[in-house]
Amino acid sequence: MKVYGTATSAATHPVLMVLAEKEHEAELVHVSILKGEDKLPEHRRLQPFGEVPVLEDDGFLLYESRAIMRYLDRRLPGIQLSPADPQAWALMEQWISIEQCYVSSPVWEMVRSGPVYDIIRRSVGMELPPPPDAAGVAAARSTLATAFDVADTTLGGQQYLAGDTFSLAEVSWLPYLQYLVASNGGDLITERPNLARWWAAISTRPSWARVGHVLEEAE
Ligand SMILES: N[C@@H](CCC(=O)N[C@@H](CS)C(=O)NCC(=O)O)C(=O)O
Numbered sequence: 001m002k003v004y005g006t007a008t009s010a011a012t013h014p015v016l017m018v019l020a021e022k023e024h025e026a027e028l029v030h031v032s033i034l035k036g037e038d039k040l041p042e043h044r045r046l047q048p049f050g051e052v053p054v055l056e057d058d059g060f061l062l063y064e065s066r067a068i069m070r071y072l073d074r075r076l077p078g079i080q081l082s083p084a085d086p087q088a089w090a091l092m093e094q095w096i097s098i099e100q101c102y103v104s105s106p107v108w109e110m111v112r113s114g115p116v117y118d119i120i121r122r123s124v125g126m127e128l129p130p131p132p133d134a135a136g137v138a139a140a141r142s143t144l145a146t147a148f149d150v151a152d153t154t155l156g157g158q159q160y161l162a163g164d165t166f167s168l169a170e171v172s173w174l175p176y177l178q179y180l181v182a183s184n185g186g187d188l189i190t191e192r193p194n195l196a197r198w199w200a201a202i203s204t205r206p207s208w209a210r211v212g213h214v215l216e217e218a219e
Contacts, residue, residue: 001026004046005053006033008215010104012053013175014069018168020207022078034123034219066096069168081168092162095151095169099176102147107176107185109140114183116215123218144180144188148195155194159201170202174212178203182214 003019003026005012019026031037031052039050046054047063055062057075062068073081083089111117113131121128132140154161161169177189177199190196202208 001058002029002056003027003053004029004031004043004056006030007211008213009033009052010175010179011051011065013178013211014065014168014171015053015055015072016211017171017174017207018069018072018076018081020211021081021171022072022076024072024076024078032219034120036124066100066172069171073168081166081171083162083165083167085163088163088165088167092167092169095161096172098147098150099169099172102143103173104176106140106143107180107183109136110144110183110185111179113137113140114185116179116182119215119218141185141188144185148188148192151198152192152195155198160198166202166205174202174208178212178214 001019001024003012003015005015005028007016007028007030016028031043033052037043038047038052043054044050046056046061049063051063053063053065053068055068055071062071070082083092109132113136117128117131151161158164160166161173180186180188189199203212
């Protein structure tokens, strides 16, 4: 198996995380976003939208991080990251959808206001838009606060988002929360006790410690 992506990309993380949880080795083929390699014709032949990640499994090509994480969970032996119970499974899907609709975009706004974006702006060979202003940051924080309040309430009654076991819901949230912490947004987690307890547990999983690298220096 090959994963085309970067070790610090939030969209590549779920793929690497499922592989780590399953203890399955795959080759990470580095595609530098900062150098624009994701926009080259040879990469677009694998991913027509010019983004990472892409999975190649014995000639089978798949892109879109959430599709890949679900595929790998079914495809590989080892720990099951999707609950068998239909209701727990549906709740997992609900929390993945919440991440996609209400968490990842405002986190990216926060990233654009923090130190990671300084690294990106220094690295790319073109002018990037300025960081969001104070109103933009406040709007992102407010959207995140709403989602985090809902998660905090749920986590007051159970250990994980979909119930009592770690699932793909956590896999989909981890990268964005890690980037939020790296972008002056960690208080949004720590000020919510159940969310904070859950974050402390999932962010210290050995698999995440191996794959959850955020961008810390220019390529
Ligand atoms: N919907 C895609 C989004 C992937 C995505 O946003 N990838 C980022 C890296 S984290 C990327 O390739 N960005 C390059 C760009 O947009 O120029 C997925 O989940 O796979």
